[in-house]
Amino acid sequence: MALLSYKFFRNFLAVVAFYLSYILLRPFFKIIFSVKVTFPENFREKIQFPVIFVTNHKTHFDPWIFAAMMPFVYLRGIVPIRYMATTRFKHFFMKFLYRIGVIKTIYFIYNVLTITDKETIEEKLTPYIKALQSNQTVMLFPEGGLFRHDAVGEFKRGAVYLHAMSGMPILPASIRFSGNGLRKKCHVHFGNPLMIPINLKSGGDAVQADALKHLREIIVGLYEYAE
Secondary structure, eight states: OHHHHHHHHHHHHHHHHHHHHHHHHHHHHHHHHOEEEEOOTTHHHHOOSSOEEEEOOOSTTHHHHHHHHSOHHHHHHHOSOEEEEOSOOSSHHHHHHHHTTHHHHHHHHTTOEEOOOOSSHHHHHHHHHHHHHTTOOEEEOTTSSOOOSSSOOOOOTHHHHHHHHHOOOEEEEEEEEEOOSSSOEEEEEEOOOBOOOOOTTTSHHHHHHHHHHHHHHHHHHHHHHTO
């Protein structure tokens, strides 16, 4: 009973945090980044939640930009988004923020799912599969970290594995920044939900690599559209 109450509290806290972020950060991002959000035709009729939200990664603001700039009619169907996040950082300042508890507090408030050090990828993805089975959307950045070049980085296999193991559709998206100076332009472009046929047991590494390549090509196409 106590565990259920704790889970309810964490979920409720995250929902409140997302709605507050939407109210407070939406005008901020519009001013600072001049954010433009585009959707494919008939997106509203095609989208059903939960989904595996897959996008490239440019800044530490990306999770909030997607949540705050998404139309409210979609946001209310998708929150709380269960972000897939790391506890290992390359940059000294991010390591410092994690050690003093700033990042840990953010993770707690938004009910973030952190990547564990389990031996197999199946064990690592189990919490995310459970979240999807509980009707919660999972968001991940398959590049495995920030990729600051004006392109889409190579993808790690987690997105494809999670898709195959959960059977949930992928919602591809891209985020791209352009311009110089203080006020950069940001274009967020959503694609259509998709299913990629893949059998992890009989497909072998080649099939998995093809599925990962196909997913990356879709997001590259979204990224290039956002020029």
